[in-house]
Amino acid sequence: xxxxxKNIKMKYGSKKVTSNINIAKILLYMVxxxxxxxxxxxxxxxIITSLKTEKEVMAWxxxxxxxxxxxxxxxxxxxxxxxxxxxxNTLIYCFGSVFGVIISSTLAAYGFSRIKWPERDKIFxxxxxxxxxxxxVTMIPKFVLFSKIGWIGTLKPLIVxxxxxxxxxxxxxxxxxxxxPYQLSDAAKIDGCSELxxxxxxLLPLVKxxxxxxxxxxxxxxxxxxxxxxxxxxxEAKFTVSVGLQLFLSRVESKWGMLMAASAVVxxxxxxxxxxxxxxxxxxxxxxxxxx
Amino acid sequence: xKIKSFxxxxxxxxxxxxxxxxxxxxxxxxxxxxxxxxxxxxTKATEKDKVTEKSEPVEVVYWHMxxxxxxxxxxxxxxxxxASRSDIKVKPLAVTSDGETKFIASVAGGNPPDVFTGWGNxxxxxxxxxxIMCLDELxxxxxxxxxxxxxxxxxxxxxxxGKTYCMPINLCPLMxxxxxxxxxxxxxxxxxYPVTIGDLDAMQDKFWKFGSKGQIDRMGFxxxxxxxxxxxxxxxxxxxxNKPTLDDKGLLNALKWFESFVTTKGxxxxxxxxxxxxxxxxxxxxxxxxxxxxAFTVDGVWLLTDIQNYAPDMNYGICPLPYSSDGGxxxxxxxxxxxxxxxxxxKHPEEAFEFLKWMVxxxxxxxxxxxxxxxxxxxxxxxxxxxxxxxKSYLDEIPARYEFMKxxxxxxxxxxxxxxxxxxxxxxxxAAEERVMHGAQTAEEALKxxxxxxxxxxxxxxxxx
Numbered sequence: 233x234x235x236x237x238k239n240i241k242m243k244y245g246s247k248k249v250t251s252n253i254n255i256a257k258i259l260l261y262m263v264x265x266x267x268x269x270x271x272x273x274x275x276x277x278x279i280i281t282s283l284k285t286e287k288e289v290m291a292w293x294x295x296x297x298x299x300x301x302x303x304x305x306x307x308x309x310x311x312x313x314x315x316x317x318x319x320x321n322t323l324i325y326c327f328g329s330v331f332g333v334i335i336s337s338t339l340a341a342y343g344f345s346r347i348k349w350p351e352r353d354k355i356f357x358x359x360x361x362x363x364x365x366x367x368x369v370t371m372i373p374k375f376v377l378f379s380k381i382g383w384i385g386t387l388k389p390l391i392v393x394x395x396x397x398x399x400x401x402x403x404x405x406x407x408x409x410x411x412x413p414y415q416l417s418d419a420a421k422i423d424g425c426s427e428l429x430x431x432x433x434x435l436l437p438l439v440k441x442x443x444x445x446x447x448x449x450x451x452x453x454x455x456x457x458x459x460x461x462x463x464x465x466x467x468e469a470k471f472t473v474s475v476g477l478q479l480f481l482s483r484v485e486s487k488w489g490m491l492m493a494a495s496a497v498v499x500x501x502x503x504x505x506x507x508x509x510x511x512x513x514x515x516x517x518x519x520x521x522x523x524x
Numbered sequence: 525x526k527i528k529s530f531x532x533x534x535x536x537x538x539x540x541x542x543x544x545x546x547x548x549x550x551x552x553x554x555x556x557x558x559x560x561x562x563x564x565x566x567t568k569a570t571e572k573d574k575v576t577e578k579s580e581p582v583e584v585v586y587w588h589m590x591x592x593x594x595x596x597x598x599x600x601x602x603x604x605x606x607a608s609r610s611d612i613k614v615k616p617l618a619v620t621s622d623g624e625t626k627f628i629a630s631v632a633g634g635n636p637p638d639v640f641t642g643w644g645n646x647x648x649x650x651x652x653x654x655x656i657m658c659l660d661e662l663x664x665x666x667x668x669x670x671x672x673x674x675x676x677x678x679x680x681x682x683x684x685x686g687k688t689y690c691m692p693i694n695l696c697p698l699m700x701x702x703x704x705x706x707x708x709x710x711x712x713x714x715x716x717y718p719v720t721i722g723d724l725d726a727m728q729d730k731f732w733k734f735g736s737k738g739q740i741d742r743m744g745f746x747x748x749x750x751x752x753x754x755x756x757x758x759x760x761x762x763x764x765x766n767k768p769t770l771d772d773k774g775l776l777n778a779l780k781w782f783e784s785f786v787t788t789k790g791x792x793x794x795x796x797x798x799x800x801x802x803x804x805x806x807x808x809x810x811x812x813x814x815x816x817x818x819a820f821t822v823d824g825v826w827l828l829t830d831i832q833n834y835a836p837d838m839n840y841g842i843c844p845l846p847y848s849s850d851g852g853x854x855x856x857x858x859x860x861x862x863x864x865x866x867x868x869x870x871k872h873p874e875e876a877f878e879f880l881k882w883m884v885x886x887x888x889x890x891x892x893x894x895x896x897x898x899x900x901x902x903x904x905x906x907x908x909x910x911x912x913x914x915x916k917s918y919l920d921e922i923p924a925r926y927e928f929m930k931x932x933x934x935x936x937x938x939x940x941x942x943x944x945x946x947x948x949x950x951x952x953x954x955a956a957e958e959r960v961m962h963g964a965q966t967a968e969e970a971l972k973x974x975x976x977x978x979x980x981x982x983x984x985x986x987x988x989x
Contacts, residue, residue, distance in 0.1 A: 371629060372633060375629050375633035376632070376633045378633075379634050379635040380634075459625075462621075462622055462626050463626050463629045463630070466585075466617060466637075467617070468618070478591060478619075479592070479618055479620060481592065481621065482591045482592030482594050486592060500539070504538055507534065
């Protein structure tokens with residue numbers, strides 16, 4: 233008798249729960265879809281504008297679907313400015329700075345977390361405090377420095393500083409390093425490993441997600457960077473993509489269609505990068521979440 | 525797994541799209557590059573023929589903020605200059621966004637260009653901070669009669685504290701446009717344009733049309749940008765001692781006239797706001813004057829090209845801004861300009877000045893300068909350039925352009941106040957205009973507030989100077 237009642241309760245009970253879950257799911261998806269559309273809209277608008285003629289770009293009320301498709305905006309925009317040169321320069325900047333940042337920041341983070349030395353934590357605070365200096369305050373002194381060395385007009389002022397560490401990444405990597413059990417390094421030390429050996433054979437492979445995150449952040453920063461390429465580069469042949477795109481703008485008549493087309497093409501590598509690093513990126517966040 | 529393979533497929537697709545487009549443009553890119561380097565080689569060859577005894581041509585680095593099609597125009601003009609001179613070679617660079625930031629950073633960092641083309645009200649601040657070079661010495665040596673050559677307003681524009689700091693290369697006067705077709709529609713004589721403010725008030729009243737919901741479908745005239753109208757009311761921004769004149773009668777009258785639109789004339793500011801916000805960008809086809817939603821507009825010579833492109837069938841006229849019969853000046857236009865400056869720390873100021881002279885048309889360069897200004901669709905800074913045959917053919921293209929020439933020689937023209945807080949001053953006047961039009965303050969109160977604000981800013985600037 234009891235078991236039958238239990239069975240009935242369970243049967244009916246579970247149905248209620250399932251329908252509750254279904255409604256909740258539907259609502260959730262509706263909210264998420266709306267938010268997704270809102271967030272995606274600027275990007276979608278960029279694509280839509282890139283397919284319009286110049287006249288339609290300025291039409292009022294604005295059209296959501298172009299009346300006449302102007303696909304020629306894409307090849308036109310890529311030849312209007314020396315796009316390939318700009319992409320090449322930007323890639324040199326991106327990969328160069330990513331490489332520099334990984335080497336320097338991992339080493340620094342290791343030193344700040346896995347080795348005990350006097351006043352280590354105070355000096356770490358000092359390093360962190362450099363993040364508080366606004367860009368525009370350090371801009372001129374850095375410019376003067378590079379001017380005296382004679383690097384203005386080349387890509388060197390953009391890439392080389394990243395070989396000397398970057399506070400935010402040092403901080404991020406230090407957190408990861410601190411999450412790895414010290415027994416591993418102790419065991420390696422007993423086996424006779426030097427610090428450097430521990431660093432590159434044992435710890436570096438363990439913080440791969442963090443390194444992927446650092447690489448991704450730095451790539452994005454370098455790809456989108458506008459101010460520094462603007463002030464350091466003096467020749468069109470050395471411009472990066474962000475500075476080069478502004479050549480579509482003009483005081484009186486900007487070429488919006490072509491600008492949007494070029495911008496869309498410029499966004500593609502970032503999207504592709506996200507697809508490939510998404511897993512490690514999320515993993516990295518999860519790890520930070522758990523480890524504190 | 526399905527999602528992963530889908531994402532990988534999408535990624536591959538996107539990469540191939542990008543690679544294909546780059547490959548498609550890559551060949552074209554190489555072509556254009558070859559053409560560029562080719563033309564450089566030929567000019568160098570002709571230069572070498574001339575320059576046998578002389579040394580290498582001096583390189584003048586030139587930065588400007590023109591992008592889009594104008595960049596190709598400037599590049600072409602610079603090539604013409606380089607072809608005409610064997611001793612100077614100008615190297616242009618386009619920096620459309622934040623060009624001023626780059627310019628200031630480079631001067632501060634000790635690695636400036638030689639010449640920079642700018643606009644706006646930056647001369648006082650740049651002169652005060654010694655970012656740009658005083659041109660008096662170069663002028664007295666190489667162009668002693670420059671003041672006679674330029675229009676009076678062009679000479680004034682370049683001066684700060686009595687010294688010349690820049691060379692205006694073109695002028696931007698603003699004039700009143702009126703729609704002759706709409707005039708006929710409401711029963712006005714299409715050839716009789718408003719001469720005084722009183723005329724304008726009476727005429728524009730006839731054009732307002734409202735829709736079924738009470739919204740504005742068409743307006744006659746609605747004033748904006750107080751600074752444009754100040755000269756027509758006989759007002760001024762600063763006196764002879766460079767002190768702000770916020771108690772100036774002309775300035776007050778101009779603001780009171782603005783105020784009258786929302787008080788005595790009874791137009792609703794909410795409706796006007798709704799009307800103006802529905803017009804997103806006034807530089808293109810949505811300009812209400814072009815779509816016949818406004819009978820009058822105040823604009824520069826560039827509007828003529830827009831009319832040709834977007835409303836070629838419109839019958840319109842151009843006249844000087846109507847002036848106030850109560851102490852106003854006739855043909856008084858607020859004039860702005862594009863100007864060239866030489867950076868402080870430039871390595872070749874003499875050669876840079878030669879380029880400046882060429883751009884403005886001084887010393888026999890009228891034809892070249894005329895073509896330069898005409899190709900850019902601008903107005904020259906000197907009478908001789910206006911008279912050149914190359915500029916005349918530009919004027920003949922759209923005869924309405926001749927009307928703008930009438931505004932240039934006027935002694936009543938005014939420019940931005942030449943003080944370091946000039947931009948702040950103009951900004952505060954605009955804010956005051958906003959407050960008055962929205963009924964938050966009367967004209968007198970608003971100007972009093974601007975006077976206080978400007979006085980504080982002026983004192984602050986004096987202290988740091």
